[in-house]
Amino acid sequence: MEVILPIANATAAAIARVSAAFNAPHARAVVFGIHIDGHLVVEGLLIAAILFQLSRKSYKPPKKPLTEKEIDELCDEWKPEPLCPPIKEGARIDTPTLECAAGPHTTIDGKEVVNFASANYLGLIGNEKIIDSCVGSVEKYGVGSCGPRGFYGTIDVHLDCEAKIAKFLGTQDSILYSYGISTIFSVIPAFCKKGDIIVADEGVHWAVQNGLQLSRSTVVYFKHNDMASLASTLEKLTHGNKRTEKIRRYIVVEAIYQNSGQVAPLDEIIRLKEKYRFRVILEESHSFGVLGKSGRGLAEHYGVPIEKIDIVTAGMGNALATDGGFCTGSVRVVDHQRLSSSGYVFSASLPPYLATAAISAVNHLEENPAVLSNLRSNIALLHKELSDIPGLEIASDILSPIIFLKLKKPTSSAVADLELLEVIAEKVLKEDSVFIAATKRSNLDKCRLPVGIRLFVSAGHTESDISRVSTSLKMVASSVL
């Protein structure tokens, strides 16, 4: 108690002295009619101090750009990688060279072989009428068309071919492209831009993947040919998301998948598409001229009206035995591509003799529907005969003209699998003169489906050809595997 009292007294005295100083008459000045109290001076000094600090630049470490000499040194010491990686030992670069047309029987190295490596589904290679029409076309128009479609590269046979295909399929219009794989990777970026949503099958082939990448849209893959996975993906994307109604949405599927031979269930896809309001882009390269009662493709096969599919594309290098591709749909869809599809606008048009070949091929298909029944019986026969090969199993659908054989017991890496399959293919060619091909994957391909041996069945194959290939495959497979 005795200590606190003097301290309290001293504090009170100090406060009294300070307030007296502040309240002293000289502390009150009147400048321009404003009373200036003492505390205003302190506040003024504080404001001055704050302003001084704000006006000073903050400390940044000084930026020193590289001098010319330093850039020279960096350029000298930079070492680039070689332009291409070194080739692995034993990589197969040379492929068997044909010495005549790639029909059901062809010649390799002077020997006659049975050819199951060409996608000549309707057997139109070597057809006399088609070749005659092509000869007439070459004599009239020359070989190349010497210009893009916009600059005098449109020849009347192109317009006739487009009209013919549209009439054959029952669509409003169609557009021709000059190369098979450029069709799909030009169509997708023409319609899908940044910000759109695309749902695609994970087993689509490289050209479709390239188109999806070039379109810069959001791409979501669903499990290969699995409708439940597709339904759940569509549900997830549209559930509760109001924004999705304003952006364009597409489903991209192939009718017959090149990488596995599966057939897409179109009726299910159309049902899902109408429920969730997506547009469908259907890639029909291997089903045009094959599926359906008269060869009109997957839509006829499932009895779906062709108007329900928004965009149909196909390469003509398979059933129609020519080159190039087409895309068909409504007038709006086709007209849009004539100015915004890069593979159409910036590239020379299809050589006229190939367009003539396409017209003749479609005519032939319309006049001889018997080729389709030949093809189907061949496929069924081969399917039956190959169902009991040791070590290989059929992964493709029973209707598909591509018979896809994959290893029953795959090794750990795709490269080793491919090596095994190539050995089988080589032995089959050397020992039994049967020409088949194993699927080869580019390292840029993102598809993860298993590799296998592909057999392309043609309407021109005879029963003896089919029994030859099946016996030879059985023998070689049992010896190698």
Place this chain on the structure above:
Amino acid sequence: MVRLPYTTALTTLFSYGLLFAFGQLRDFFRKLIDWFRVKDVKGYAPICLGLEDFYVRRLYLRIQDCFGRPIASAPDSWFDVVERYSNDSNKTLQRTSNTSRCLNLGSYNYLGFAAADEYCTPLVIESLKKYSPSTCSVRVDGGTTKLHTELEELVARFVGKPSAVLFGMGYVTNSAIIPCLVGKGGLIISDSLNHNSIVNGARGSGATVRVFQHNSPAHLEEVLREQIAGGQPRTHRPWKKIIVIVEGIYSMEGELCKLPEVIAVCKKYKAYTYLDEAHSIGAVGQSGRGVCELLGVDPADVDIMMGTFTKSFGSCGGYIAASKEIIQHLKLSCPAHLYATSMSPPAVQQVISAIKVILGEDGSNRGAQKIARIRENSNFFRSELKKMGFEVLGDNDSPVMPIMLYNPAKIPAFSRECLRQKVAVVTVAFPATPLLLARARICISASHTREDLIKALDVISQVGDLVGIKYFPAEPPKIAEADHDKLE
């Protein structure tokens, strides 16, 4: 280089502004009218929203008849253009069966192989009968025939590289090769006016893309120094490799590339070079071997040479020529080789015969004659046009010559008037060229005779006066020496 006078720029901008305003007015009325019409596609977002296709709907459709003109014969020096009419002010065009025979100044027919040729066509027909129009198969499976291997060796020999590989389409060649050569972590430096196929290939590869000013080796050096010193974006790690892509002849400018300087810069900084000779192979050079021969560059200095067969050889397809290792690597990994149908055998035979004619191996000297004729024709035509006062771009010896039009109204005027006088020209506008720089592009062929060229010059001069595109003063006609003496 294009020198755009101020008055022309102002009038062109004014024209485009007027067209834009009218287009917006029409769109507004269309929206009003559509308000009352029932929409039949519910729930789907439209294919093109709002302004995305404004240019197509309101500007391009007005002059649609100048583009995409169908022809009914081979694209030779004279051809038949199909007449079309429209019932709904150019929205749709119907074909008639009438044709008019016109002089062809638009097709890429540099050496005159477009129509039936006396040496090539019989061989093509023979190969058609032997190999059929298509092999229906990819190169690695069953699509390689003897013709393909023969052509690959011939192309490699012609261009001067150790080996070559073929593809069925020029566009696909560029878009599928560039991703094989460079991927993420690499740098592509391409000329600002490169073709769409190169842009697509560069985008698809995943590498970083930088652009240098058109045909400027100094700017290329600047960009290279900056990029090598800076490294990859954000991580600043060194680049894995750098590829510089240039073209031999730029098709919209008609200019040759400054190849020796570009090669020197690339060698100094250890960048790889990729030369796209789509328009120059077969058309320039002493023996038709392209810009390397014309500018005196050793083909071994260019790492990868690409070209197409559409222009000078009258066929279709493309090739890549490079060292053996690179070609082997491409054959193993390029998607266009592994997944695309192989080139059609008759087209391959056409190229083989065309190259043999050019090299003189068919036993005649028609090849050398063609090459000399195209050089003469191009130089004659270009100098005459310049004398008349047109603004012509491009270098000497290049068979592509753009004539500047600038104004959007002059494009259909020039094109339609020339067609009426039986000369078919190609006019190019936005988006293939910058907005203000519309032009008419002439492609000279070795099959044009001197009379054809003189007729073309007459017509173009007349139409040029009518349309008003002689932006430079014309040279006065020289008085003949004999008359001069007579006066004295």
